[in-house]
Amino acid sequence: MTKYKDMGKEYLGEFEELVLTLVAALQEDAYGAAISDEIEVKLKRDVNLSAVHVTLYRLEDKGYIKSSMGGGTKERGGRRKRIYTITSAGMAMLRAMKETRLELWKMVPQLKMSGL
Amino acid sequence: MNQVKIQRWVFWVLKLFCPARLYEEIEGDLLQRYDRDTKSVGKQKATKRLIWNTIRFFRPGIVLRNTFSFPELRLYMIKNYIKVAFRNFQRQAAFTALNVIGLTVGMAASLLILQYVKYEKSFDTFHSRSEDIYRIQYNVWHNGIINFESAVAVPAVGPALKNNFPDVEEFTRLYPVGGVMTYQSNKRGSISFHEEGMPFADPSIFKVFDFKPIKGDAKTSLKGPNKVMLSEWAAKKYFADEDPMGKVITRNGNESFEVTGIFENVPENSHIKFDLLLSYETLKNTYDGYETSWGWYDFYTYVLLKPKTDVAALQTKWNEFLKKEKGDKWKTSSQEFILKPLLGIHLYSNLLYEAIPDEQRDGDSVYALSIIAFFIFVIAMINYINLATARSLKRANEVGVRKAIGAGRGQLISQFLTESVILYVFASALALFVVRCSWTSFSNLSGWNIPLNFIYHRDFWILTIVLFGACVLFSGVYPALILSSFKPVAVLKGRIIQSGRGQFLRKALVTFQFAASVFLIIGSVIVFQQLDFMKSGNLGISIDKTIVLRGPGAVDSVYILNLESFKNEVLQIPGVKSITASTNIPGDEIYWTGGIRRFTGGPQDHIMVSHVAIDYDFVSSFGLNLIAGRNFAKEFPGDVKRVLVNERITEILEFENPQAAIGERLWQQGDTIEIAGVLQDYHQLSFKSEVAPMVFMLRPSAVYYALKVESGNYKSILKSIETPWKSFFAEAPIDYFFLDQFYNKQYEKDDRFGKVFSLFTGLAIFIALLGLLGLASFVTSQRTKEIGIRKVLGSSVSGIVLLLSGNFMRYVVVANVIAWPLTWWGMDRWLQTFPYHISIGVHHFLLSGLAVVVIAFVSVSSQTIKAALKQPVKALKYE
Numbered sequence: 004m005t006k007y008k009d010m011g012k013e014y015l016g017e018f019e020e021l022v023l024t025l026v027a028a029l030q031e032d033a034y035g036a037a038i039s040d041e042i043e044v045k046l047k048r049d050v051n052l053s054a055v056h057v058t059l060y061r062l063e064d065k066g067y068i069k070s071s072m073g074g075g076t077k078e079r080g081g082r083r084k085r086i087y088t089i090t091s092a093g094m095a096m097l098r099a100m101k102e103t104r105l106e107l108w109k110m111v112p113q114l115k116m117s118g119l
Numbered sequence: 120m121n122q123v124k125i126q127r128w129v130f131w132v133l134k135l136f137c138p139a140r141l142y143e144e145i146e147g148d149l150l151q152r153y154d155r156d157t158k159s160v161g162k163q164k165a166t167k168r169l170i171w172n173t174i175r176f177f178r179p180g181i182v183l184r185n186t187f188s189f190p191e192l193r194l195y196m197i198k199n200y201i202k203v204a205f206r207n208f209q210r211q212a213a214f215t216a217l218n219v220i221g222l223t224v225g226m227a228a229s230l231l232i233l234q235y236v237k238y239e240k241s242f243d244t245f246h247s248r249s250e251d252i253y254r255i256q257y258n259v260w261h262n263g264i265i266n267f268e269s270a271v272a273v274p275a276v277g278p279a280l281k282n283n284f285p286d287v288e289e290f291t292r293l294y295p296v297g298g299v300m301t302y303q304s305n306k307r308g309s310i311s312f313h314e315e316g317m318p319f320a321d322p323s324i325f326k327v328f329d330f331k332p333i334k335g336d337a338k339t340s341l342k343g344p345n346k347v348m349l350s351e352w353a354a355k356k357y358f359a360d361e362d363p364m365g366k367v368i369t370r371n372g373n374e375s376f377e378v379t380g381i382f383e384n385v386p387e388n389s390h391i392k393f394d395l396l397l398s399y400e401t402l403k404n405t406y407d408g409y410e411t412s413w414g415w416y417d418f419y420t421y422v423l424l425k426p427k428t429d430v431a432a433l434q435t436k437w438n439e440f441l442k443k444e445k446g447d448k449w450k451t452s453s454q455e456f457i458l459k460p461l462l463g464i465h466l467y468s469n470l471l472y473e474a475i476p477d478e479q480r481d482g483d484s485v486y487a488l489s490i491i492a493f494f495i496f497v498i499a500m501i502n503y504i505n506l507a508t509a510r511s512l513k514r515a516n517e518v519g520v521r522k523a524i525g526a527g528r529g530q531l532i533s534q535f536l537t538e539s540v541i542l543y544v545f546a547s548a549l550a551l552f553v554v555r556c557s558w559t560s561f562s563n564l565s566g567w568n569i570p571l572n573f574i575y576h577r578d579f580w581i582l583t584i585v586l587f588g589a590c591v592l593f594s595g596v597y598p599a600l601i602l603s604s605f606k607p608v609a610v611l612k613g614r615i616i617q618s619g620r621g622q623f624l625r626k627a628l629v630t631f632q633f634a635a636s637v638f639l640i641i642g643s644v645i646v647f648q649q650l651d652f653m654k655s656g657n658l659g660i661s662i663d664k665t666i667v668l669r670g671p672g673a674v675d676s677v678y679i680l681n682l683e684s685f686k687n688e689v690l691q692i693p694g695v696k697s698i699t700a701s702t703n704i705p706g707d708e709i710y711w712t713g714g715i716r717r718f719t720g721g722p723q724d725h726i727m728v729s730h731v732a733i734d735y736d737f738v739s740s741f742g743l744n745l746i747a748g749r750n751f752a753k754e755f756p757g758d759v760k761r762v763l764v765n766e767r768i769t770e771i772l773e774f775e776n777p778q779a780a781i782g783e784r785l786w787q788q789g790d791t792i793e794i795a796g797v798l799q800d801y802h803q804l805s806f807k808s809e810v811a812p813m814v815f816m817l818r819p820s821a822v823y824y825a826l827k828v829e830s831g832n833y834k835s836i837l838k839s840i841e842t843p844w845k846s847f848f849a850e851a852p853i854d855y856f857f858l859d860q861f862y863n864k865q866y867e868k869d870d871r872f873g874k875v876f877s878l879f880t881g882l883a884i885f886i887a888l889l890g891l892l893g894l895a896s897f898v899t900s901q902r903t904k905e906i907g908i909r910k911v912l913g914s915s916v917s918g919i920v921l922l923l924s925g926n927f928m929r930y931v932v933v934a935n936v937i938a939w940p941l942t943w944w945g946m947d948r949w950l951q952t953f954p955y956h957i958s959i960g961v962h963h964f965l966l967s968g969l970a971v972v973v974i975a976f977v978s979v980s981s982q983t984i985k986a987a988l989k990q991p992v993k994a995l996k997y998e
Contacts, residue, residue: 057181
């Protein structure tokens, strides 16, 4: 029986969940523009850069990710990036969300996954 | 490079709303995006997207992340600023003191003057309909030349205007008279006082003006004859605790008035003041034409017009009306009745017979004063700026360090502004204190009797606060800007660049201050010399050692009989050399005027002259010179139809010489008179007026008795007069004064002007000195190294002092050059207002120029000597 954190009031919006996941996925490349690019490419979804940024800030406020300044590149006119990394709290949140989702999806006969 | 420009602009906008710590990454991301887009859709579109993306960042999630912690930071830092400010004040105590004194003086002077200006402009504004009230000016012309312009008009004007012009709502007349007013009290005996300026007034006075009756009724208290209303003050004076209502007061022993009301004391800022109002209808007892006369002019006439009446149009219609009605009667001497606004009287009216001539002010001078106040204030502020920036060197290190550890320009500006604010608060408080303390002495000095409660008006505080705010803003900001602009590296290395423009401003200011000082010094000297000249000039009549008694005023047959006995009794008193009765004495304006004309020869028209009734003793008593003919003498009973004239009359009447006038006959208002003698001119009024043509008639009068006495025992003489006085003029109080003091009262206004003028001269010089001192100390400290080197090379102390001071003397010389022509022009104009005046000489300019040079030199050298005496070693180590 997996223990999960009492999520209570703390649940993430769909977009926040998305961004959080990508932060964990992209690791050293987790910064605003890159995440935004991934969403556009992987999910074929038009998303505005500012929306991503704001979500990142919110997630940081909530403590699920933390940030530090990274290197600058020519394309960025030398401006540095703010690289985000997921915190343990954030990771715990991701796990919890994954568990919940799976539980729910199991209940849907058409979504029965094999090998889970 | 269109795109680049757009980019810059876009990011400039971004910077406005984006929080500082997030800015870099957002900008970077935007650029990255732009770069990617350029590769995929081309520059144009990429730019468009860039703009759009940037705009999208303007959202609560971003904008609200800005830290508005500024105020918090500021608040915290202010504690530090205050601490540092006080430390600085202590370290540079002399400089701070100089600054504060300069500011205080400037502010106090401005406040005083501005209060005065406000007060003068407030005259008569307490009437709620003051803007609709007009006074009738009475002008009389003679063959195309104006004869006189008078503030008093004729009784018929008021009714004529009201009855024929619907725009005229109301009219009211005031005819001021004097007299001895007596109240017989059961408990306290006879209470009488000599009163002047009691108007016979129409009941409509309360409709036109806002004088407030406290007891009695505005509509009826002055209706009907023989009624009187008293001011609160007069009521106390005559009745003490008794109820005045219904009691009887007599005038000159024969006219009775019933007290029907009391009114509030007339405020100080009214052009006409009175303590008793007599009802107008009383005049019907004594004079016939009191409602209908067109020739008897003694009546202040005021009209109340409907709001927003076109006065010019009304005047035109009125003039036409007069032409129709009176045109044929007034052929050769045409008369005008002009409507003049009430609010312009105090400052701009200068007619004959103004209500209180001594209080009339010159509107232009009042405005000139406000300009002076402004100047003094500006000079004080600029002084502050100069001193502050000049001393900025010493603060440079501090600024450098602060900048090095991260202070922003704005913070430094706040710091120095705080210092300015503290200084100004202190100076303001001091200034207010000074104003309050010096109010009474200043009032006395200047004669500008402004009541103390006037300063406590709400306006005064608003004025002070506005002044304060303006100060801080203008004069605090500039030094703050300069001080905060020092580059840390340069400063810490010891190199500071001073702006050339700042230097020039300072030099210009010092020069200006000294030019002003020169002007004021010369002005003061000339003013005093002129006053002295006027006072000590030969009047042509002897006014010293003369006691004047005010007579009972009324002349009747009994009086004439008694007069001689009275005079004889007074002559018995030891010390009394002579006594003469007349209707005027020197120094008193003559209101008794009339027209005369020669029988044969001379000018065609009547000439306006002044009349004085005298007795046989007048000429000898006053030591007047007969230059032709003879004095009145008892041997010639026909003398009652003869007159004496002064030399001026013989000139105006175009006689070849005074001799030729003797025996000549004149028309005088229907009578024939003959000239018996010609007196040498004397100055009836001060040297400020031309000698007027005067005609002296032999008539008994009861207005003034002039006693020539031997010096010394005035008190005993006055005591001895009481007995004959009481027996002849039982009820009248003895009202006396010394003629020379009375005469010199005419110079009072000028005396005061002189005093105020020199006061401001002192102030201006003082402030100029402060400025010079500051400038000198600054420049000297700038050149400390140079001085050290010169000393090492062998220069003497005096040599250095001369070198440094010489630079400053340049400004002083320039100041003189600028000031001299302006001074000459200004003082000449002032002197021209006096018919008899001194002339401006070269010595005036040279002496004051020298004085200024000496003053400047002393103050500058105080600084340069200090610097020159310093040891070269210390100077060379100076960073």
